[in-house]
Structures are given as C-alpha cells and as structure tokens.
Amino acid sequence: MLLIRRFEEEAARAYAQGKIGGFLHLYIGQEAIAVGADAALHKDDYVFQTYRDHGTAIARGMTARAAMAELYGKDTGCSRGLGGSMHFFDVENNFLGGYGVVGGHVAVAAGAAFKAKYRKEDRVAVCFFGEGATNIGGFHEGASLAGLWKLPLVLICENNTYAMGTPFHRTSPSDTITSKAAGYGMAHDRFEGGDVEEVQTRIAAAAARAREGGGPTLIEIMTYRFRGHSMSDPGKYRSREELEERKKHDSVHLYRERLLKVGVAENEIKALEKSVEDEVMDAVQFAEQSEPAKTETMYNSIYAP
Amino acid sequence: MRRAKRASKNRNHVQQYLRPVVAMKTLRYREALREAMIEEMERDDSIVLMGEEVGHYQGAYKVTEGMLDKFGDTRIIDTPIAEAGFAGIGVGAAMTGLRPIIEFMTWNFAFVAFDQIVQNAAKIYQMSAGAIKVPIVFRGPNGAARQVSSQHSHACEPFYANVPGLWVCAPSTPADAKGLMKTAIRDNNPVVFLEGETLYGVKGEVPEEEVLIPFGKARIAREGSDLTIVTWGRPYYEVMQAADKLAEEGIECEVIDPRTLRPLDHESIVESVRKTNRCIVVHEHWPYAGPGAEIVDRVQREAFDDLDAPVLRVASLDLPMPYATNLENLVLPDVDRIIEAAHKVTYKA
Numbered sequence: 001m002l003l004i005r006r007f008e009e010e011a012a013r014a015y016a017q018g019k020i021g022g023f024l025h026l027y028i029g030q031e032a033i034a035v036g037a038d039a040a041l042h043k044d045d046y047v048f049q050t051y052r053d054h055g056t057a058i059a060r061g062m063t064a065r066a067a068m069a070e071l072y073g074k075d076t077g078c079s080r081g082l083g084g085s086m087h088f089f090d091v092e093n094n095f096l097g098g099y100g101v102v103g104g105h106v107a108v109a110a111g112a113a114f115k116a117k118y119r120k121e122d123r124v125a126v127c128f129f130g131e132g133a134t135n136i137g138g139f140h141e142g143a144s145l146a147g148l149w150k151l152p153l154v155l156i157c158e159n160n161t162y163a164m165g166t167p168f169h170r171t172s173p174s175d176t177i178t179s180k181a182a183g184y185g186m187a188h189d190r191f192e193g194g195d196v197e198e199v200q201t202r203i204a205a206a207a208a209r210a211r212e213g214g215g216p217t218l219i220e221i222m223t224y225r226f227r228g229h230s231m232s233d234p235g236k237y238r239s240r241e242e243l244e245e246r247k248k249h250d251s252v253h254l255y256r257e258r259l260l261k262v263g264v265a266e267n268e269i270k271a272l273e274k275s276v277e278d279e280v281m282d283a284v285q286f287a288e289q290s291e292p293a294k295t296e297t298m299y300n301s302i303y304a305p
Numbered sequence: 306m307r308r309a310k311r312a313s314k315n316r317n318h319v320q321q322y323l324r325p326v327v328a329m330k331t332l333r334y335r336e337a338l339r340e341a342m343i344e345e346m347e348r349d350d351s352i353v354l355m356g357e358e359v360g361h362y363q364g365a366y367k368v369t370e371g372m373l374d375k376f377g378d379t380r381i382i383d384t385p386i387a388e389a390g391f392a393g394i395g396v397g398a399a400m401t402g403l404r405p406i407i408e409f410m411t412w413n414f415a416f417v418a419f420d421q422i423v424q425n426a427a428k429i430y431q432m433s434a435g436a437i438k439v440p441i442v443f444r445g446p447n448g449a450a451r452q453v454s455s456q457h458s459h460a461c462e463p464f465y466a467n468v469p470g471l472w473v474c475a476p477s478t479p480a481d482a483k484g485l486m487k488t489a490i491r492d493n494n495p496v497v498f499l500e501g502e503t504l505y506g507v508k509g510e511v512p513e514e515e516v517l518i519p520f521g522k523a524r525i526a527r528e529g530s531d532l533t534i535v536t537w538g539r540p541y542y543e544v545m546q547a548a549d550k551l552a553e554e555g556i557e558c559e560v561i562d563p564r565t566l567r568p569l570d571h572e573s574i575v576e577s578v579r580k581t582n583r584c585i586v587v588h589e590h591w592p593y594a595g596p597g598a599e600i601v602d603r604v605q606r607e608a609f610d611d612l613d614a615p616v617l618r619v620a621s622l623d624l625p626m627p628y629a630t631n632l633e634n635l636v637l638p639d640v641d642r643i644i645e646a647a648h649k650v651t652y653k654a
C-alpha cells in the first residue's frame with residue numbers, strides 16, 4: 001500500500017514538472033482494494049483495470065521501475081512507452097491491462113473468464129471498474145453473459161463516490177451497485193474498503209465461489225479517491241470538509257497504527273518506509289536514465305507476426 | 306413552394322456570409338461554440354443539451370461553462386456514462402419534436418454510440434420515406450490531444466463522413482465554429498460536429514452580427530498561385546505556418562478549408578487546383594480511405610489535365626497512437642512534413 005502511495009506521489013510530482021504527459025489518474029486513497037484483492041488471488045488469475053491502473057498493476061507485482069518508466073514514455077516501461085499511464089500491461093503477472101474507455105473492458109474480462117472455464121483451468125478473472133462504469137452497455141452486456149454462462153469472474157466496483165465530477169446519487173437510479181446483481185443472476189457483496197484484510201477475505205470468498213463453478217460475483221467496495229479525477233481536475237465539486245473527513249479513514253495510516261498496536265516496532269516500520277522510499281527514488285532514476293520509446297516498437301506492434 | 310423558400314433562405318445565408326463584415330470581436334474557439342449554442346437556445350426552447358459533465362461540472366473542456374445557470378437543469382442535462390443510451394434518447398427526442406445537442410466528452414468515447422448515430426439517426430429520415438426528421442447535433446472534441454495514447458486519439462472524420470444521412474462539420478477557426486454550429490442546430494438532419502480537442506483555447510475574430518455558415522461552402526484561408534493545400538480542423542494551423550514558410554521561399558500556397566466534410570465543396574477545391582496545378586491534402590485522420598482520399602479522387606478525375614504533379618497527402622501515420630511524446634511527434638502531421646510534400650509537388654525536393 002505504501003509503495004503504491006509513494007509511487008503515485010512521486011508520479012504526481014514528475015507530472016507537475018512536465019516529465020510525464022497525458023492523463024494521470026491517481027489511485028491515492030483506494031490502495032487497500034488493490035492490495036487486498038491481490039492477496040486474495042492466485043498468481044495466475046487474470047486481472048483487468050480501468051485507466052486508474054497503477055495501484056493494481058503494482059499490487060500484482062509490476063516493478064516500480066517498469067511502472068515509472070512507462071509514465072516517462074521510456075522503452076523500459078511496462079508497455080514500452082506505447083501505453084502510458086492509462087494502459088499498463090504486465091503479462092507475466094497476468095495483469096491484462098488498463099483501459100481508457102469506460103466499461104468496455106468488463107466484457108473483455110468476461111472473455112478471459114470464458115477461456116478459463118473452457119479450458120477447465122483453476123483460474124478466475126477479476127475486473128475492476130468505477131461505479132460510473134456500471135451505467136454503460138459494456139458493463140451490462142459483459143455482466144449478463146457472465147451470469148448466463150456462470151463464468152469464473154469477479155466484478156469489483158470501486159465505488160469512490162464520484163464519476164469524474166458527478167456524485168453517485170446523480171448517476172445511479174439505485175442506492176447500491178449490488179442491487180443490479182440479481183438481474184445478472186449473480187451473487188453479490190458490498191462493504192467499506194478501508195481495511196485491507198477484510199478486502200482480502202471477502203474477495204477470496206468470491207474467487208473461491210468462482211473456482212468451484214458458482215459463477216460470477218458483483219462486489220461493491222466503498223472507497224474514496226483523495227485526489228481529483230485526474231491531474232487536471234481540481235475537484236471543486238466536493239467540499240474540503242468531506243475530503244478531510246474521508247482522509248481520517250485513510251487505510252495506509254490506519255494500517256500503520258494497527259501494526260504498532262499489534263506490537264510491530266516503530267523502527268521496523270520506519271525501516272520499511274525507508275526501503276519503499278528508496279525503491280521509488282530508484283524507479284524515478286531508472287525512468288530518467290532509460291532510453292526513450294523506440295520507433296521500431298511502434299511499427300512492429302501493429303500486427304502480430 | 307417550400308423548396309423554393311428553402312433555396313432562397315440558403316442563398317441568404319451565403320449572401321450574409323459574403324457581405325463584408327465590419328464589426329468583429331475576439332473569441333476563443335470554445336467561447337464561439339458556447340455563444341452559438343446560447344444564442345440558439347435563447348431563440349428556440351426545443352433545443353436541449355445533454356452529456357457527461359456538461360452542467361454542474363461546467364463541461365469537461367468548459368465549452369458549456371455557465372450554461373446550467375442560464376438555462377437550468379431541464380435544458381442542460383448531466384448524464385451518466387451511457388453514450389449509447391443518451392445518444393438514443395437524443396434521437397427519439399429529435400424524432401418527436403425536440404432539437405437535442407448531444408455532447409460526447411470526446412469523439413473517442415462515441416464509438417459505443419456509433420450504432421445510434423449510424424443505424425438510427427442517419428437512416429430514419431430515409432427509412433420513413435421522409436416522414437420523420439431527426440434534427441440533432443452530436444458534438445465534442447475530435448482527434449489527438451497530447452500523450453493520451455491510442456484509445457483517446459482518434460480523428461473520427463472518416464467514420465462519419467462515410468455515412469449518407471449525416472452532415473459532418475470540422476471547423477478550424479472560432480468564426481467557423483460559431484457559424485457552422487448555428488447552422489447545424491437549425492438543420493433538420495443529424496449533424497456530426499467535430500471540434501478540435503487542441504483548438505478550444507485558440508483565439509480568433511468572430512463577427513458581432515449573426516452569421517450562419519452554409520454547409521458545403523469552403524473557405525479560402527489564403528490565396529496563392531503555386532500550390533493548393535486542402536485542410537481542416539487542427540492541422541489547419543500547421544498548414545498556415547507551413548504556407549508562411551513556403552512563401553519565404555517563393556512558393557505561394559492557396560489554403561482551402563472545406564469546413565464541412567459532408568457535404569464537401571469539391572467545386573472550390575477543383576477550381577483552385579485548376580489555377581495552381583498542384584495539390585496536397587493535409588489531415589489528422591489515418592491515411593487509409595476517408596475524406597483525404599475522397600478529395601484526391603475528385604481532383605484527379607476533374608482536374609487531371611491541369612495537374613503538374615501527383616496529388617499528395619500528409620496524414621497521421623497508419624498506426625494506433627503511441628503514448629511516448631517522441632513517437633507521438635512522428636505520428637501527427639507537422640509543418641516539416643507539409644513543407645516536404647510541398648517541395649515534392651513543386652519539384653523542389
């Protein structure tokens with residue numbers, strides 16, 4: 001969680017210095033979900049995310065170096081400089097991409113689940129998306145097929161209250177996302193996402209159901225993003241008080257306190273913080289020093305051989 | 306009778322535009338669009354505007370800033386992320402008497418609404434043998450911004466210019482943006498209105514008085530005798546820069562901006578080529594097919610005997626847009642590539 005947090009703080013800084021371009025959607029505030037989910041999954045389960053993808057990719061095992069180099073548009077980046085912030089890919093860790101168009105990837109993730117079922121593999125596909133995405137056709141159609149065919153799919157809605165500048169109550173005709181599950185013939189679960197261990201337990205239950213042939217689950221995890229929708233969004237649509245209140249429930253700080261409470265020594269935590277700091281600074285240096293994205297890569301990756 | 310009236314109305318629009326305009330003001334491209342929509346909405350209460358973040362957020366690109374305050378949330382309507390849904394709602398409302406303006410946050414996201422635009426909006430008038438009109442404007446930013454990678458960098462004109470039943474506008478200047486938008490809103494057909502994503506901040510002179518720019522009438526942005534360059538939308542600015550540089554070498558370019566890609570003003574283009582005997586077409590969309598190819602086809606058929614060189618095109622490279630800035634710079638048409646093409650057709654290479 002801390003690595004994701006520090007990584008993104010550094011990315012924001014580099015963005016402000018003009019070293020990173022395009023859209024940069026930060027995950028700060030939602031880290032417990034990516035980390036809890038990863039702890040609940042097997043290494044060979046497939047994971048799909050939206051454009052807010054740094055956290056999930058890193059939780060899956062992407063190195064901070066590969067992630068930062070991608071943001072810098074370098075050849076050493078996880079998508080060799082072609083994808084940028086919104087399109088991280090890490091096939092080795094079965095992270096099958098960040099996607100820029102809201103909702104379309106839900107059906108794609110259902111396709112990965114279809115394959116797992118077809119090949120009778122002990123694998124699930126997990127798809128993350130925001131609450132805003134549950135209004136679009138790609139979500140409905142992907143969910144309908146997954147429910148119909150009992151695909152081993154775990155749909156995780158990270159309900160961070162805002163779809164860009166629009167609060168949940170102005171985008172949804174129902175109070176919860178999980179109320180939609182019945183229409184897709186799916187199991188569902190809904191909870192606050194501040195406690196990383198709870199996230200792990202509850203996603204593990206859904207994954208187990210999927211592995212046993214019980215079909216997909218729609219999980220709604222209540223969370224909050226501390227930054228604007230992207231770096232260009234000042235987030236004026238929400239009050240300072242609301243933000244401050246939510247920051248009191250910051251899972252990164254809460255987990256630190258929890259570690260102290262269960263007897264982990266302060267200097268042990270400090271050492272961990274230092275090593276995370278070093279890892280991020282190393283990633284920045286690596287990104288700075290890497291070769292720019294290559295022209296051949298751009299030409300050679302239009303059609304597969 | 307009605308036809309005659311329409312024809313004379315059209316002629317009036319042309320006249321109005323050709324009349325020397327005295328009073329001008331400076332507006333940004335986004336302000337010109339906003340002004341057009343506000344003026345039309347004040348005139349006609351059947352116009353509603355709908356899209357993601359158009360109201361409370363004041364528009365993702367601030368085109369609709371202030372409009373919620375002015376018209377309220379019954380006419381400036383925030384939608385969830387449901388492009389196919391709200392495009393379809395727009396079509397149904399248009400069939401039954403409203404004149405909706407549908408904003409897509411960018412045309413990159415309108416692909417999920419493609420079915421509504423192409424299968425319904427464009428075809429209903431003909432399917433109903435002219436019984437049902439669909440007066441709707443689909444609008445939003447088009448083309449690549451900077452470093453937003455492949456899913457966010459489509460120049461969409463070929464997809465829509467291909468479809469009979471749609472009109473397609475791609476204004477490059479604030480004045481054209483305003484005049485074409487007003488015409489689009491008043492037209493009784495579905496209009497695809499492609500705004501340049503990187504043009505919203507561009508300032509330009511816009512007439513104080515009301516101007517409706519007719520569809521299918523090109524603007525000669527610069528007169529010249531050595532070479533015709535046809536362009537629209539964002540690359541217009543690269544072309545104008547290239548034309549300035551070429552003038553220093555003694556190559557005088559005539560720059561023609563068709564402003565609408567359907568209908569396309571072939572006559573003005575061909576007429577210019579007859580004068581200059583050379584032509585290049587500069588566009589942001591992929592080189593494979595599309596309006597660029599359409600223009601070349603027409604020029605070679607109608608001005609073959611007048612051509613002193615093959616017609617060349619400068620387009621984005623034929624690949625999905627990469628993220629890295631060094632690669633992106635290679636993909637988009639730029640001043641150097643335009644000058645290179647100009648040298649080729651004038652045999653100065």
Ligand SMILES: Cc1ncc(C[n+]2csc(CCOP(=O)(O)OP(=O)(O)O)c2C)c(N)n1
Nearest residue numbers: 100101102130131132133162163164410414
């Ligand atoms: C089809 C489509 N429409 C619009 C957009 C523009 N857009 C990008 S993110 C976003 C808000 C998404 O909110 P949500 O799904 O709740 O996810 P969050 O960003 O909150 O994680 C919008 C409208 C898009 N990328 N794709």
